[in-house]
Amino acid sequence: MSAHAQADVSRALAAGALQGGGAFTERCHAQLREAVPGSRPFLTTSCTDALEMATLIIGLNPGDEVVMPSWTFSSTANAVALRGAVPVFVDIREDTLNIDPVQAAAAVTPRTRALVCVHYAGVGCDMDTLVGLCRDRNITLIEDAAQAFGATWNGAPLGGFGDFGAFSFHASKNVSCGEGGALHVNRADLVQRADLVWHKGTDRSRFDRGEVQRYEWCALGSSFTPSEATAALLSAQLAEAAAINRARRCAWAYYAELLEGAGSTAHLRLPHIPVEAGHNGHIFAIRTLDQDACERTLEAFRSHGIDARTHYRPLHSSPAGRHYGRSRGRLPVTDAVTGTLIRLPLDAAITRTEQEYVVEILLGASRSADRRARASAQGSSRA
Known part of the structure; x- marks a missing residue:
């Protein structure tokens, strides 16, 4: 305070x-x-x-x-x-x-x-x-x-x-x-x-x-x-508020710079900001190739003491959602996001050194997941 x-x-x-x-x-x-x-x-x-x-x-x-x-x-x-x-x-x-x-x-x-x-x-x-x-x-x-x-x-x-x-x-x-x-x-x-x-x-x-x-x-x-x-x-x-949001946007931008510079878009989906949107740096969320990659990446973060998390379970697939609400058709994007999204640590006080460490662990885990996925695909093709 x-x-x-x-x-x-x-x-x-x-x-x-x-x-x-x-x-x-x-x-x-x-x-x-x-x-x-x-x-x-x-x-x-x-x-x-x-x-x-x-x-x-x-x-x-x-x-x-x-x-x-x-x-x-x-x-x-x-x-x-x-x-x-x-x-x-x-x-x-x-x-x-x-x-x-x-x-x-x-x-x-x-x-x-x-x-x-x-x-x-x-x-x-x-x-x-x-x-x-x-x-x-x-x-x-x-x-x-x-x-x-x-x-x-x-x-x-x-x-x-x-x-x-x-x-x-x-x-x-x-x-x-x-x-x-x-x-x-x-x-x-x-x-x-x-x-x-x-x-x-x-x-x-x-x-x-x-x-x-x-x-x-x-x-x-x-x-x-x-x-x-x-x-x-x-x-x-x-x-x-203005200073807090400015600091968070700077941290958000540094994550984007580090990940884009590392060529991570081959195995990670980075957040997208429409040209009309002025965001406030609240969340930097990445998406992995699949749910297995997401879980392995989260485990890598936990093993290094990094507090990175996924987000809520969608309402349409939750018990109360099924009881009180209804879905309009299939929700494929929502279903895919719930098993692949990871929020990176982000607040107004995070340092660039801390962010660099987060990205180092993230890239190591995501590249490992990418290698496993390719090896599995090659094994399937030989079979």
């Missing part, structure tokens, strides 16, 4: 009123409005809460359908299933691992209320196509921007394209307060309802402004607001 963050948290504690909605919450809201101009942010305890808040605002009902990629965290689908609605899983693009707009369009039915796009690894989805699709089909667009704070599409911030943008400030994210999130409401006609939902379904804001003598329960809502101590920590991190 930086000295600035420690000082802010100490001030919040000294103030005594630790419930949410105070001065540090408002400071975060101001910083978030600056990050996504024209948006109305609501601080939450997690991105999970932000997504659940969005489904409450639009009044998602049992039997409604929401299209989303299978390649995402469970929270994306939980927010839908908790309302009795059906997550409809579609495949992702081979290059970015983001939702495939063609597959998303094909999954829309008369029951579809919304589409959730997930900006995987802080790389923007094809927002031009998705915004047009949702406008033409009259469905809500929710950006799951959990990994994408500070990232852009055609120079505009992610989280500001859809009707809603949901961010995460979990400990695993670039900007973090341990546990935290925010929902950005990008439609003026939904702000008042969002305020009711955020205040546990009450018109507490009107009471605070002196417009009514007592507040009352007006709609479904829940407890989404983090404490002032959490908001104080987040505010300090938001002030450093």
